Amino acid sequence: MPRATLSRLLNRHPVRPPDSGMSRRKSLWENLHLDPWLLVLLLLLVGAGLLVLYSASGQRGDTVMAQALRFGVAFAVMAVLAQFSPATFFRWAPLAYGAGVAMLIAVELVGDIGMGAQRWLEIPGVVRFQPSEMMKLATPLMVAAYLGHTGIPPRLRHLTVCALIIGVPVVLIAMQPDLGTSILVASAALIVVLLAGLSWRLIGMFALLLAAALPLLWINLQSYQRQRVLTFLNPESDPLGAGWNIIQSTTAIGSGGVWGKGWFQGTQSQLEFLPERHTDFIIAVLGEEFGLVGMVALLALYLVIVCRGLWLAAGAQDTFGRLVAGSIILTFFIYVFVNVGMVSGILPVVGVPLPLISYGGTSSVTLLAGFGILMSIHAHRRLLPR
Template sequence: MPWQTLTRPLRRHPVRPPDSGIARRKSIWERIHIDPWLLGLLLILMAGGLLVLYSASGQRIEAVIAQAMRFGVALAGMAFLAQLSPTTFLRWAPFAYGAGVVMLLAVEIAGDIGMGAKRWLEIPGVIRFQPSEMMKLAVPLMVAAYLNRCQLPPRLKDIVVCAVIIGLPVVLTAIQPDLGTSLLVASAAVIVVLLAGLSWRLIGFVAALLAACVPLLWMNMHNYQRQRVLTFLDPESDPLGSGWNIIQSTTAIGSGGLWGKGWLEGTQSQLEFLPERHTDFIIAVLGEEFGLVGMLILLALYLMIVGRGLWLAASSQDTFGRLFAGSIILTFFIYVFVNVGMVSGILPVVGVPLPLVSYGGTSSVTLLAGFGILMSIHAHRRLLPR
């Protein structure tokens, strides 16, 4: 009976002393504003990434050391950003966005050219970085800061303003040319707008408008970008040319079977049949050497990171925190989905690295900076009264 349950004597549980080891460890994590579960998952992912990178880079320990140093810098940046209050990010959003747009303009004027594209800024002897990577955080940050001052769900004029905020850096990135990064920047900011509570009618209208713009987009694409789309539809049409990458990647993944050929034992990667094996196509190396089981473990690790990130984002009680934190973790999921999709042949090749596994510095710093902001939003959340 319910009344019997209510009147049942309460059990006395032993009270844990306040100076116990468990309580002390928990308070330490709270004081430094770091989520230990998310940090642990990220460290496991980065350690596995270094293991695969050693094989994918042709067993060059120099590449692994360089990547590990980048991870160290990125982790330090993550820890620093986790200490800042979300109001700091809200206040500095316009300055971060403006600085990013200025750097994108600087790329057009005096950018460093590599692999046929002008995407980098270089300070000789100091640093070489890709400003468009930073816009993956700066643009959604600016959109979230703007919507934080608006009545939600956003009205039409607010959506127009957001479209302008998003459109300027996306266009500047696309003309570098870097279609993949421009789409990721746009998707990160659009997620913020969607989380703000758009009506399904408006979402349908925007989707129809974008579909109508596809012919215009096709006409303004570079020849190699059009070829990527055509290759995606029929890779065998040019097996020794534009179809080479996707054919070799799917061959590498398929040849790994269930358990893989073993670490450092891949043929497609070690014999250099697989292009860009240490960057965009590194998951094909993992699939060949560790098989389906290895890929499933990696995907499960990514899903646990996304799940933990969503839990942290959902704990925020203010508009800015929910919008920006949700965008950070959902954009991370999009990175993983796009890379795995393009390497396995279900999406066109757009040059998106595998998060925290592919070789690269700017991307790693940007991703971990986003996780640092996510931890900050969770640590500084306003608790609702009971």
């Protein structure tokens, strides 16, 4: 073909570069930096939580409204955090960690005492909160920021620094005493270390060290904490005392059968045999009133949320983002596993609420704040050429 003819054809039909996705209009959800699928799943979970809470609280509308307002605040925090870039969280990690440790020290000095534990700080007339909840996010963020700076896989000296970062808040929380939260904080941070590429040799070495330290840990447990472990091994040893909670919870779940007794029809919960039925043991209320079908449906919803979270985490494009996103969603899974395990009798009772179902404000804000960070990591990922 003559060059002049080719030139005329190109001018008439110019060749356009392939669409890289940069020029298309962004959707509303992309502009808001929110993942619509994860948001819908979380709203479904919260709705189910309010439904069960209404029954577990004895049909108290004020309790449900208070929880709904807390969820509103938590979703607002999630939406705000999703607007910040992961680089911002990388810079904020040391500040958040330092502020959290300072507040944990303040709890030891001037914290409020409730139910035999000193876990709360109160700003008179404004808010009462648990600083330990903040450390569920601040500690893994700090570990991820440190490992993101030093590089992965971590060497032994880096793991020593990580141990110090994790150990300070865990010890302070355990002194309150709050064994359940201290375990969750440690778990969230240790997941970051594992995701950083810890070798199996080091994992085995640390497992042996932990096993060797178990007698020392046992000696330093509070008497009621040791009793919880012994009760887990044999609940019938003290059926009217330490074994009461687990016996009543397993009885409630078992009595629900396949289809349950019906909403408001649970005897263990409505007649107040079941302790802490609106907080730690709320899934027993669900099992009694909605049966095996209700529990499977709830666990399936949790599983879908975890799978969606892992899919979002897999799209992270830098070390810090991958470590934080993986830690957030896997820690969420641990919350569910520990609560369901302790209520059904396969784990000791450690006082871990069921995520976004149990009554509570600070834990709800912390959980949804984590999902906000997860959405931020996904929304701010760089568009790589194909």
